[in-house]
Amino acid sequence: MFSLKKLRGVEAEYKRIRVGKKNLKLLIVRPAARDGGRKRPGVLWIHGGGYLLGMPEMVYMSRAADLVTKGGAVVVSPAYTLSFFAPYPQALRECHAALVWMKENADALGIRQDQIMVGGESAGGGLAAALCMYAKDHCTVNIAFQMPLYPMLDCRDTLSSANNRERIWNTRRNRFAWRLYLRSLKGRGRIPAYASPARRKDYGGLPPCYTFVGDIEPFYCETLEYGRRLRAAGVEAQVDVYQGFYHAYDMMHPEAEDAKRAAKRFIEQFQEACERYTAPQAGS
Secondary structure, three states: OOOHHHOOOEEEEEEEEEEOOEEEEEEEEEEOOOHHHOOEEEEEEEOOOOOOOOOHHHHHHOHHHHHHHOOOOEEEEEOOOOOOOOOOOHHHHHHHHHHHHHHHOHHHHOEEEEEEEEEEEOHHHHHHHHHHHHHHHHOOOOOOEEEEEOOOOOOOOOOOOOOOOOOOOOHHHHHHHHHHHOHHHOOOOOOOOOOOHHHOOOOOOOOOEEEEEEOOOOOHHHHHHHHHHHHHOOOOEEEEEEOOOOOOHHHHOOOOHHHHHHHHHHHHHHHHHHHHOOOOOOOO
């Protein structure tokens, strides 16, 4: 399923970086052509799986593959610790370490320091949103653009997640996943926005955003609300809605015409972002 043979003109390698006591594995996927040494946008792409499942090699079946093959980006995907093994904040801590590593190693990676972006699907989208908040608040990495696709943002029930019985992801699975991910916070009062990004009050200064979501999936309402709150804070944000898409529909049916349209729209938005948005790093 995750074979590189399906991606022509692409090369991949693994790196390991130290994060606390863990050697965090990073999958780096880039265009094979060096294009005269021109530096490329760098995208930290975070895999989905409800915080409890998944692997970085999912980039080969997700929109991240298009970022490399059609968008010319360098994608870095971390093998963050799943919630079965450690709850919040371990995954966020490791993804943040990978983001900082990208900034510090931009020249070696061949990426532009002023076009470091983040994205991901499902729980990876939720982590991408949380990472934008954390990096801004702690002044560590200036993120140029965010692409949290059908993101898992709200640990509370919404109108679309409270009684959802669709395929792939539904109410029962969603509640279980949140309980597992947030078990370190049980009995400690307020859940922070870095754990459940929908809890954030101030959306000002976050990176511009593109996302899409299906209208029958659990994360429909929270995705729309995320876009609304960004726009209300003066942040450019576009949310496309696809009728009849259940969770991860684009990954499950890549040959379907409506999924192809969503994929095309996604890469167009990324290419437009590359033309419009930069975020120079402090001191650069």
